[in-house]
Amino acid sequence: MNLRDLARKLNLSTATVSRALSRPEIVAPATRERVLQAVRRSGYHMNGIARSLRTQSTRTIGVVVSDIRNSFSSSIVKAVEDVARVNGYTVLICNADETGQNEEAALQLFIERKVSGVIHCSAGANLELLRVLQNKSIPLIDLDRRSGLENVDTVVLDNHLGAEIATRHLIGLGHRRIAMISGPMHLSNARSRVEGFRKTLRAAGIPVAREYLEFGDFRQRSGEEAAQKLLFLRHPPTAVFVANNEMMAGALLAIRQQKRLKVPRNLSLIGFDDARWAQFADPPLTVVSQPTEAMGEKAAELLLQRIQGETAAKTIVFKPTLVVRRSTAAPERSRT
């Protein structure tokens, strides 16, 4: 059942039926009703593919998230979908699973599927492919992680500040042996967090020991391994700043294996991103919180503006806040 069949049944032209459905106001009320009734009765459904081909518009926005199982991504997806929905757009979601290759596959897909715009959290995809999108003038938003592309709308957290807040909190508590479990340095957010960490330590006159800086890949497993190394150091740190929530889960796992080790008594722990479980954890986690949903919303809004013709590339930077719970405390006297 397509428009033609419907038109034939009603003794109308396909043009009229099409108009009755897409722009009802320009068709005579009587015929409009006739068409609408026939649609209901016959169970006709528009072929969106055909329409998209004809109008050269899919009203779809492609989203690549870095890791769909990370609650950060869920929040982003939810926020984006919500604003897309009210604007009559739909969302095509792909999971990069923290690998640039998957991200590239997703972008490739978006090109073929002719999405109206793309929101993407870089997992390290090649810039060339992103340039292709730009050349095809597919609006693009960098979210959470800067791709390195010039002249692109960007929605990020002030990661440097986030790391600074975390580090200062630890220093303020009296820690001097402070370690960090960072994300991979090819990601902008990881870089900023490391930088904020380093600068803050230096500003406080605390040397940044090489062995106190571990690099993971923002996934649980790497957090576990990094924590393990840190714990077995000759002079283990008294506090660890973990740069994302997945790695924090891993770190918790590693720490739990050392029966003797109690957080925060023997080790303070501060995380990045206030996942819902952070407050339920044992102990409740002190974290740097980011306004995840707001970031997702903003990205979607920016993208929609771009799609509607806005040309100036904006960069929006959100501010993190410190949420003090019970995983951080002053270091033990005995160990200092």
Next chain:
Amino acid sequence: MNLRDLARKLNLSTATVSRALSRPEIVAPATRERVLQAVRRSGYHMNGIARSLRTQSTRTIGVVVSDIRNSFSSSIVKAVEDVARVNGYTVLICNADETGQNEEAALQLFIERKVSGVIHCSAGANLELLRVLQNKSIPLIDLDRRSGLENVDTVVLDNHLGAEIATRHLIGLGHRRIAMISGPMHLSNARSRVEGFRKTLRAAGIPVAREYLEFGDFRQRSGEEAAQKLLFLRHPPTAVFVANNEMMAGALLAIRQQKRLKVPRNLSLIGFDDARWAQFADPPLTVVSQPTEAMGEKAAELLLQRIQGETAAKTIVFKPTLVVRRSTAAPERSRT
């Protein structure tokens, strides 16, 4: 840049170029190479919309999840996407956010977008719309929750058994005042869990008090409210079985507000679905675990088979397991 342009540039017909790209083996090696090179050079990308229109196939599978922020959904999405990818399919995800209306909107969208098949976790959508899909012979899988449709592929957990396991665990510990926070009764999984709970209590000769059965909507907030009611009962329960992880988060919030109340000393708590955070919670949560990823994979595989012509509707039932952690214990002597 489209096929025609490319063909012109190469002095070939569009037909040949098309073939060189879609079925390279039926075109002369020399021309094939020529085409492939031109594609690389010119940065040509297939128009998937046009192809879909022509071939009447989108190779897209639509997924409606009940609540994208629930980690259960993330796992499903990840699993489905993974098997879709290796089979050359892509995934269109929609979030029902536990409301039938959103679910219906998603299904409507899937019809228009001509998805090859649908996996859906019912949030209570009208059966009529699902029948429309069936009439259009769009393969459909019920996942986690039975829609009530007859003759449909189904992938579910043995929820009755899950509730039985949970309840028996509590009874075995010595509890007799056992409450349950259930999901909404219009969802099949909620119904089965309540049924399993009731039957197990009855079998143990424990009366099922009306005020010990609270109904939420599978979201955090409702879990919090339900727990609150339970806690303020004249004779509060000594154990609570919470029917999903979101409501468990809410219950934890409510319980935490009663400073005096310690889990499991004064109250045992058992959850449903072993979300990653359950093991990090304070105390680590005893839960009924379901093989979430396996369920998602199976659903995707079943759907793919259906798309490829399989006609028999299968029902796959996965088995839950008990994961005992530290949120359950024998009831206090003094309160019994």
Next chain:
DNA sequence: TTGTAAGCGTTATCAA
């Protein structure tokens, strides 16, 4: 207000 007909970018049929 409605109808005619072209065209969106592919693939598939048939003929060369």
Next chain:
DNA sequence: TTGATAACGCTTACAA
């Protein structure tokens, strides 16, 4: 092995 051409189902000039 390749080419000419007709679809796929819609929207939109333009004409009536």
